[in-house]
Amino acid sequence: MARQELAARGLASMTIRQVARSVGVDPGTIRHYFPSKDDLVHAAAGADIELSEVYDQIAAELSDQSGEGVGDALIAAALRYLCEEESALAAVAVCLTGGDYESTVFGLFDRDVVTPLARDLASGDSQERSALVMSAFLGFQLLATLLPALQHTLRDEDVQAILAESIERHLRAG
CATH class of the missing domain: 1.10.357 (Tetracycline Repressor; domain 2)
Known part of the structure; x- marks a missing residue:
């Protein structure tokens, strides 16, 4: 889902809150696994x-x-x-x-x-x-x-x- 948000909104506009909302979890859950937006982006755009x-x-x-x-x-x-x-x-x-x-x-x-x-x-x-x-x-x-x-x-x-x-x-x- 983070890949879809990144592709749809771009790096500057994507937020952890939006990604969390799109998958139906609390933003804290996302932050537990990805402490920063950069960590989430690296995981989403990586191989x-x-x-x-x-x-x-x-x-x-x-x-x-x-x-x-x-x-x-x-x-x-x-x-x-x-x-x-x-x-x-x-x-x-x-x-x-x-x-x-x-x-x-x-x-x-x-x-x-x-x-x-x-x-x-x-x-x-x-x-x-x-x-x-x-x-x-x-x-x-x-x-x-x-x-x-x-x-x-x-x-x-x-x-x-x-x-x-x-x-x-x-x-x-x-």
């Missing part, structure tokens, strides 16, 4: 998955150190783990309202999957490369959030066709 396993799976799928196919593998993982509707909307809301990107599902995916892949595949600044990749993911999710018809029109294969080549180029460039 419910073990991302090191995602990195290991993608790295194992790559045929060699050239990284050929990394764009497709990364998009497939992103579609599985980043685009779960409530987490993605909460993460977009956090990012748009100046919240803590590192604690969102996008920030965690960046830290635990994209940056290590960038480090493995190319010389140069892996953080710069991962920032390019994550801006593509976040931009696409923002577009899908603002244009819901887009979300229902595009298939996963369409998203891969749109993003995979540029993501692979960002990760593999030397």
Whole structure:
């Protein structure tokens, strides 16, 4: 429910009281588990998955150190783990309202999957490369959030066709 409130209201407007009201509990109950609004937001926008396993799976799928196919593998993982509707909307809301990107599902995916892949595949600044990749993911999710018809029109294969080549180029460039 906190994810829905965060997505609907944004970080600045969401309150613990509103979240408590929406689930029918006393605000003190929420504060017992989440002492601050930041704690609640981090839990709401965070990942419910073990991302090191995602990195290991993608790295194992790559045929060699050239990284050929990394764009497709990364998009497939992103579609599985980043685009779960409530987490993605909460993460977009956090990012748009100046919240803590590192604690969102996008920030965690960046830290635990994209940056290590960038480090493995190319010389140069892996953080710069991962920032390019994550801006593509976040931009696409923002577009899908603002244009819901887009979300229902595009298939996963369409998203891969749109993003995979540029993501692979960002990760593999030397």
